[in-house]
Amino acid sequence: MSARETFGYFGPEGTFTQAALGQWHHQHNDAEAAEALLAESVPYATVPAALDAVREGEVDAVMVPIENSVEGGVSSTLDALNSEHSEGTLRLVGEVLVPITFVLAVRPGTREDAITGVGSHSHAWPQVRGWMAKNLPGATYVPTLSTAAAAQGLARGEVGQYQAAVCAPMAAQVFGLETLATDIGDNVGAVTRFVLVKRARGRDGGSSTPEPTGHDKTTLVLYQHDDRPGGLLELLEQLATRGISMTRLESRPTGAAMGSYCFSIDVDGHVADERVGEALMGLQRVAAQVRFLGSYARADRRPVDVRPDASDEAYVAAQEWLDSLR
Numbered sequence: 001m002s003a004r005e006t007f008g009y010f011g012p013e014g015t016f017t018q019a020a021l022g023q024w025h026h027q028h029n030d031a032e033a034a035e036a037l038l039a040e041s042v043p044y045a046t047v048p049a050a051l052d053a054v055r056e057g058e059v060d061a062v063m064v065p066i067e068n069s070v071e072g073g074v075s076s077t078l079d080a081l082n083s084e085h086s087e088g089t090l091r092l093v094g095e096v097l098v099p100i101t102f103v104l105a106v107r108p109g110t111r112e113d114a115i116t117g118v119g120s121h122s123h124a125w126p127q128v129r130g131w132m133a134k135n136l137p138g139a140t141y142v143p144t145l146s147t148a149a150a151a152q153g154l155a156r157g158e159v160g161q162y163q164a165a166v167c168a169p170m171a172a173q174v175f176g177l178e179t180l181a182t183d184i185g186d187n188v189g190a191v192t193r194f195v196l197v198k199r200a201r202g203r204d205g206g207s208s209t210p211e212p213t214g215h216d217k218t219t220l221v222l223y224q225h226d227d228r229p230g231g232l233l234e235l236l237e238q239l240a241t242r243g244i245s246m247t248r249l250e251s252r253p254t255g256a257a258m259g260s261y262c263f264s265i266d267v268d269g270h271v272a273d274e275r276v277g278e279a280l281m282g283l284q285r286v287a288a289q290v291r292f293l294g295s296y297a298r299a300d301r302r303p304v305d306v307r308p309d310a311s312d313e314a315y316v317a318a319q320e321w322l323d324s325l326r
């Protein structure tokens with residue numbers, strides 16, 4: 001029997017990312033096993049530290065945040081996943097959507113008029129900006145490594161700069177804090193998307209890419225050739241002509257020079273689908289570089305809508321026809 005898989009997450013305990021990993025465990029195990037797996041999962045203080053842990057084999061898989069419905073892509077994750085040493089080593093193997101609700105938490109007994117600073121994660125603060133402007137207009141924002149790290153800091157009493165944390169209800173509970181206000185997010189219905197990341201090859205040397213399900217997504221990073229007018233259009237044409245929808249497109253600076261950008265994208269479909277394979281070959285020809293980050297099942301299980309002329313059967317028939325001519 002192979003040893004049980006080990007997991008890590010962007011922590012400490014009480015982050016939304018931990019809730020995402022809990023959701024994943026419950027979707028794939030019975031309730032008792034899921035709770036046991038979550039209790040054993042290892043927290044890492046930053047996203048790069050969590051990815052390093054999986055890369056170095058300390059754990060088999062880690063959960064990290066990638067995109068929020070209000071604030072957009074989590075740049076620290078996008079950049080860490082796209083670093084030189086992630087290429088070929090890491091794979092996204094699944095995703096989870098978690099509804100986000102924030103509370104304002106304090107050390108028990110702290111009064112609202114004593115709050116001059118509020119700690120939280122840089123992706124959480126913009127989601128409560130309106131509430132803060134209305135309710136604590138004089139408070140200064142103090143960035144912390146995560147929402148739960150802000151709560152942990154308060155509990156340890158090691159902070160002088162902030163007296164309240166914007167965090168998940170769970171973090172307030174874990175760190176024994178008092179909740180002064182609930183549901184303080186400006187957008188009701190805010191959701192964050194998290195991804196589970198593994199090494200590209202498992203312990204047995206086999207590929208970590210999950211089998212296609214019919215409701216899959218593929219994440220790529222595309223680099224265009226410099227000084228090529230219409231470069232982005234040329235890349236996107238490779239997808240459009242094969243009937244492949246794009247569900248996310250973000251440009252990120254490559255860091256090489258001012259104005260040098262790459263594109264982080266999600267497309268419908270799995271690398272094993274004929275049309276996605278053909279599009280990847282097309283991209284490989286026209287792009288300066290293509291980084292494949294993974295193909296995995298969509299969290300919402302929405303089936304991918306495939307045009308008849310873009311189906312696997314249509315590609316196979318076209319290939320057979322070409323073979324007959326040759």
Ligand SMILES: O=C(O)C(=O)C[C@]1(C(=O)O)C=C[C@@H](O)C=C1
Pocket residue numbers: 010014015016017018065068074100121123124145146147148192
């Ligand atoms: O700090 C946390 O609790 C996280 O899990 C990170 C994170 C993020 O990076 O977007 C997750 C969800 C919220 O949108 C705010 C912060």
